[in-house]
Amino acid sequence: MPxxxxxxxxxxILLAWPVPVxxxxxxxxxxxxxxxxxxxxxxxxxGGLSLxxxxxxxxxxxxxxxxxxxLAELGRDxxxxxxxxxxxxxxxxxxxxxxMLTVRLVGVTSLSALRIERDLRRQRNAxxxxxxxxxxxxxxxxxxxxxxYCLPGTRPRIVITEGTIAALAPDExxxxxxxxxAHARWRHELVVQPFVAWESALPLPPARRAAAAVTTLVEMxxxxxxARDVGRPALARxxxxxxxxxxxxxxxxxxxSMITAASATAGTPTLTRVQRLVRKTPxxxxxxxxxxxxVWLAAVALVAGPTWFLLR
Amino acid sequence: MxxxxxxxxxxxxxxxxxxxxxxxxxxxxxxxxxxxxxATRDGGTELAPTTILTVLDRLRRKDFVDRExxxxxxxxxxxxxxxxxxxxxxxxxxETTDDxxxxxxxxxxxxxxEEAALLREALAELEE
Numbered sequence: 001m002p003x004x005x006x007x008x009x010x011x012x013i014l015l016a017w018p019v020p021v022x023x024x025x026x027x028x029x030x031x032x033x034x035x036x037x038x039x040x041x042x043x044x045x046x047g048g049l050s051l052x053x054x055x056x057x058x059x060x061x062x063x064x065x066x067x068x069x070x071l072a073e074l075g076r077d078x079x080x081x082x083x084x085x086x087x088x089x090x091x092x093x094x095x096x097x098x099x100m101l102t103v104r105l106v107g108v109t110s111l112s113a114l115r116i117e118r119d120l121r122r123q124r125n126a127x128x129x130x131x132x133x134x135x136x137x138x139x140x141x142x143x144x145x146x147x148x149y150c151l152p153g154t155r156p157r158i159v160i161t162e163g164t165i166a167a168l169a170p171d172e173x174x175x176x177x178x179x180x181x182a183h184a185r186w187r188h189e190l191v192v193q194p195f196v197a198w199e200s201a202l203p204l205p206p207a208r209r210a211a212a213a214v215t216t217l218v219e220m221x222x223x224x225x226x227a228r229d230v231g232r233p234a235l236a237r238x239x240x241x242x243x244x245x246x247x248x249x250x251x252x253x254x255x256x257s258m259i260t261a262a263s264a265t266a267g268t269p270t271l272t273r274v275q276r277l278v279r280k281t282p283x284x285x286x287x288x289x290x291x292x293x294x295v296w297l298a299a300v301a302l303v304a305g306p307t308w309f310l311l312r
Numbered sequence: 313m314x315x316x317x318x319x320x321x322x323x324x325x326x327x328x329x330x331x332x333x334x335x336x337x338x339x340x341x342x343x344x345x346x347x348x349x350x351a352t353r354d355g356g357t358e359l360a361p362t363t364i365l366t367v368l369d370r371l372r373r374k375d376f377v378d379r380e381x382x383x384x385x386x387x388x389x390x391x392x393x394x395x396x397x398x399x400x401x402x403x404x405x406x407e408t409t410d411d412x413x414x415x416x417x418x419x420x421x422x423x424x425x426e427e428a429a430l431l432r433e434a435l436a437e438l439e440e
Contacts, residue, residue, distance in 0.1 A: 125374045128328070129328055130401070142394075143399070149405045233438055237435065239431075240434075240435050271431055274435065275434050278434050278438040
């Protein structure tokens with residue numbers, strides 16, 4: 001058995017479980033949101049590559065030391081409807097496993113994307129027809145409960161309720177809108193959706209934590225945009241006004257495909273976000289300043305490693 | 313392309329106008345009645361009946377309108393009231409579950425009473 005194929009398998013296991021768990025628990029990401037998101041994305045890409053690459057590499061190992069040439073040989077034989085004689089049952093099992101994983105990852109990801117697109121289309125139709133059009137992008141729903149959200153896409157809609165307007169001071173409302181506009185403008189859904197799909201494909205605690213962590217990081221990113229435009233105090237007050245008084249929405253039964261916004265621990269990210277806005281940050285130490293570049297470097301290495309292994 | 317750009321918002325506006333009329337008349341309307349009522353609203357200029365039928369067709373495909381036969385014409389009706397549509401939108405966007413299917417994120421999640429207190433405490437730090 002080639003050592004490097006097993007290294008890839010070890011990487012796949014690390015990236016599927018301990019790494020996301022540790023990353024979700026770390027404290028530094030809230031101070032380095034962009035770098036942290038890049039690292040999460042790298043963990044996802046490298047995780048997928050190694051998860052499929054490891055069984056492939058183990059499967060074709062007897063054909064050639066290199067995965068690419070080994071696969072080419074396998075492909076040539078497959079064209080003639082035969083399995084290379086060098087492959088025994090364990091290798092065939094590994095190859096079947098790689099095939100099944102590929103089908104599952106691709107299938108679940110496409111299904112998840114389709115489902116999200118369908119839900120969003122319904123939501124867009126509903127707010128376009130039933131809400132007040134405040135401007136090209138902003139929709140105001142006639143509802144007393146405060147709420148603000150973004151329907152992302154190429155023509156995004158920002159939705160608020162009359163209750164939101166009533167609950168907030170003008171600068172707080174401006175902060176909420178700046179936050180949602182940042183989501184819309186920077187297409188944050190493209191960051192979050194792959195992790196939602198990952199969670200559907202691998203319904204394990206680490207994947208759930210990854211999706212929750214990335215969702216919170218994206219909220220912090222939008223908070224930073226809003227804080228720059230409107231100031232931290234207004235945003236913090238808006239978060240407390242909406243997060244602290246909204247209370248649970250009546251627990252009616254709704255279509256299971258409905259869009260969800262928060263997990264059972266939804267409140268905790270809100271508190272972290274407020275604390276992040278109100279606490280004075282001491283000037284960063286040398287270590288603190290090195291975290292950012294180090295994380296970016298790790299992200300690049302994480303993607304480059306398995307890619308090089310698969311393509312060499 | 314230029315046509316499309318000019319055309320789509322126009323259709324969108326008409327869809328909203330037609331929905332407003334249908335929401336205001338729970339017993340439903342025929343296409344001809346809608347043409348007349350829109351003309352009254354806009355000060356006399358009548359739209360072509362085919363335009364209204366196109367709009368109604370789009371609304372039917374979006375599942376906002378259904379129709380039944382009424383003599384030689386069809387009577388069109390809103391499938392749900394406006395309040396129901398608004399309430400469903402809110403629930404869809406804000407529902408709290410573990411099953412996070414979409415990348416949609418609301419501004420701030422609902423919190424427990426305990427956490428609300430912590431939030432206000434955090435805010436007090438700001439005001440000091």
